[in-house]
Amino acid sequence: MGNFEVKINTFIENFITYNGYVKVIDGLKNTLLIAVSGLIIGILIGTLIATVRVIPKYKLLPRILNGFCSFYVSLFRGTPIVVQLLVFYYVLLPLMGINITPVNVSILVFGLNSGAYISETMRSGIMSVDSGQMEAGRAVGLSFSTTMMKIVIPQAVKNILPTLGNEFIALIKETSVVSFVGALDLYVAFNNIGSSSYEFMVPYLVMAMIYIVLVLIISAGIKIMERSLRKSDRRN
Amino acid sequence: MIDVINLEKKFGNNKVLNGISVTINKGDIICVIGPSGSGKSTFLRCLNCMEDPTGGQIIFNGVDITDFKVDINIHRRKMGMVFQHFNLFNNKTVIQNIMLAPVYVQCQDLKKTKHKNNLIKFTNIFKSANKKKELLPITTSKAQIKQEAREQALNLLKRIGLEDKADVYPSTLSGGQKQRVAIIRSLAMNPEVILFDEPTSALDPEMVGEVLDLMKSLAQDGMTMIIVTHEMGFAKEVANRVLFIDEGLILESAAPKEFFENPKHPRLKEFLSKVL
Ligand SMILES: Nc1ncnc2c1ncn2[C@@H]1O[C@H](COP(=O)(O)OP(=O)(O)OP(=O)(O)O)[C@@H](O)[C@H]1O
C-alpha cells in the first residue's frame, strides 16, 4: 500500500502545487457547458422535428419536411458521435470556411446529435397526449402550431421528463470524447495531470469519481423536479 | 346562418355522409339523433371543418368554409364546440382554460394593428405633410385585454357557480363541472353557434341534469345550438327542430312534437320504438 500512498502524494502535488486543479475546473466547466448547451439545442431541434413528424400529411410541404427530418434523424443516429465530431471539425466546417473553437464545435455536434435522439422521445411524448387536447385547441380557433406550443408540447414534456433527464446524463458521459477535436474537458485535464508524472492510476480514479458524483447530483435533481410536477397535478 | 349543401364525407372508401343538406337559422336549437355509427359526429365535425368534407359546401355567414383558401381558424372562433369527453386543457387552470383563446386572439389582433401602424409611420416619412396617413386607433393594451378576459371568465364562472374553482386544475373537477367549464370556455369566444357532440354521454347520471340545465339557459338566451344527443326528453323540451340521421342521410327533419308523436320514415319509427 505504500506504493499507493506515493501515487496519491504525486497526484496531490500535481493537482495543487502545480496548478492541475485549474485545468480540472476548466475541464469541468467545458464538460457541463457542452452537455447543458447540447441538451438545450437538442430539445429545441427535437421538438421541432417531432412536431413536423406529427403534422397531418395531406399537403406537399409537410411531406417534404418530414422526409428531410427522417433523413436527419437516421444520419445522426446511424453514425458514431466521434465520427460526427471529426467530420464537422475537420471536414464540414473548414469546407464552409467557418472557423470555431473545439468547444463550440462540440456544443454544435452534441446539440445536433441529441436533437435526433430527443425527437423520437418527444414524438412519443406528443403521441401520449390525448388527441382531444389538439381538437379542443383547434375548435376554439387556435392554429395547429399555437395549440402545439401552448397545450400539447407542455404536456408532452411533462410526460417525457424522466427520459430527458436520462438523455442529459448520457450527454454528460458522452462528452468525454470531445478531446478527439482538442477540446479541454475533464478527461483531458486529468490526462494532463497523469502524463506529467507518468502516473495515471489516481488521476483517472478521481476523474471517475467526479463523473459519478455529477450523475448522482443530476439524478437527484430530476427526482425533485418530477415530484414537484406531480404535485401541480393535485394542486387545489 | 349556416347552409349545408349536399355535404359528403368519405373515410377512404367508407362513405359516411351521403349528401346532407340543411339550413340552420339564427336562434335555432337543433337536436340530431340517430343510431350509433350513422354519422352524427362526423356531420357535426364537418360543420366547423374539424373533418374536411369530401364533397358539398358549408356556407357560414355567406362564406364557403370548405374552401381550403379560407382561414378556417377565424370562422371557428364564431363556432363553439363542446365534446363528449370535455377536452379541457389539462396543463391550464380552469380560468386559464376560459381565457386562453380570447386573450390570444385579441393580442394577435393588437399585434397586427401595431405592425400596420409601423408600416404607416414608415411610409409617412416619404409623404408631404398634408398627405400623411392617419394611424389606426389603438384603444387597448395587452394588460387591459387580460384584465377584461379575466373579468369575463369570472362572470361566466359565477354563472355556473364555480367561481371558487377558478384556480384549480381540471383534473380535480367532477365530470359535470368539467363539462360546464367546457361550455363556458366556448362561450368566452362569443360564438354565434355552439356545436355539442353528446355532451352528457360520458357523465354519471346524477350529473347529466346540471349540464342540461346550463344548455337550457343558453337556449333561453337565444344561442344557436346544434346538439347531437341521446337525451330524447331534452330534445322534446328544448329543440325547435329534430333531425334523424341514418346511414349518412337526414331521413326526417321536423318540430319535436311532430317528430316524436307522428314520425313518418319507417326507420325513425323503428328507432324510436327501440329507444323510447
Ligand atoms: N377518423 C375516422 N377515420 C375513419 N373512419 C371514421 C373516422 N371517424 C368516423 N369514422 C367512421 O364513420 C362512421 C360514422 O361515425 P360517427 O362517429 O360519425 O358516428 P356517430 O353517429 O357519431 O356514432 P355514435 O353514436 O356511436 O357516436 C363510423 O363507421 C366510423 O367508423
Ligand SMILES: [Mg+2]
Ligand atoms: Mg358520435
